Amino acid sequence: MDQFIDVLDRNKSYVPMLILLNKVDLVDEAYLEEMKKQLPEFIPISADKKLNIDNLKETIFENLNLVRVYLKPQGRKADMNDPLVIKKGSTVIDACDKLHKEFVKNFRHAKIWGTSVKFPGQKVGPDHVLEDEDVLRIILKK
Incomplete structure (x- = not known):
């Protein structure tokens, strides 16, 4: 009471x-x-x-409602030792914003490997919600 x-x-x-x-x-x-x-x-x-x-x-x-997202630079393997830690429910564009403002400005699309997609390396847009231990590769405009 x-x-x-x-x-x-x-x-x-x-x-x-x-x-x-x-x-x-x-x-x-x-x-x-x-x-x-x-x-x-x-x-x-x-x-x-x-x-x-x-x-x-x-x-x-x-x-704490956090998720780990592993980043995969182009042409290299994903860094599975040092994840980007973001809030649960965050989108790809939220992850880009955490990394650098230019990533948001020049975002084209992303590729995801993990449980949030139907198949490995699936191309997604900025509003895709990331899940724990997803691997993210950000593709920027040239």
């Missing part, structure tokens, strides 16, 4: 959060099971032993 009143009064804002339980390597399994009953959505980790850190990273990435 208090949260409902806060929303109407607009005097507080609520932000998403993650609950982490660190040092899980020092507790027994029974304690973890008890914690799961009390806090069903916590993430157990051990920073020292690096337990469950990859799951934590993936959860943070998903909660």
Whole structure:
């Protein structure tokens, strides 16, 4: 009820959060099971032993609503180590805008490899919505 009143009064804002339980390597399994009953959505980790850190990273990435887009320069392979990170729902022209203003101005079309297209190397326009781990090649006007 208090949260409902806060929303109407607009005097507080609520932000998403993650609950982490660190040092899980020092507790027994029974304690973890008890914690799961009390806090069903916590993430157990051990920073020292690096337990469950990859799951934590993936959860943070998903909660931030981001996607990774790999860029493929003409005549070369895509750089799969250094993605362009953009908001989920971003279009090809949004990605161009992140890279350089000239890319927006001189955009002709793009080619995409990934889950957002029907076949690899599909030619798309500026309004095509990119998905996580798509490979993008931007074709500019000469």
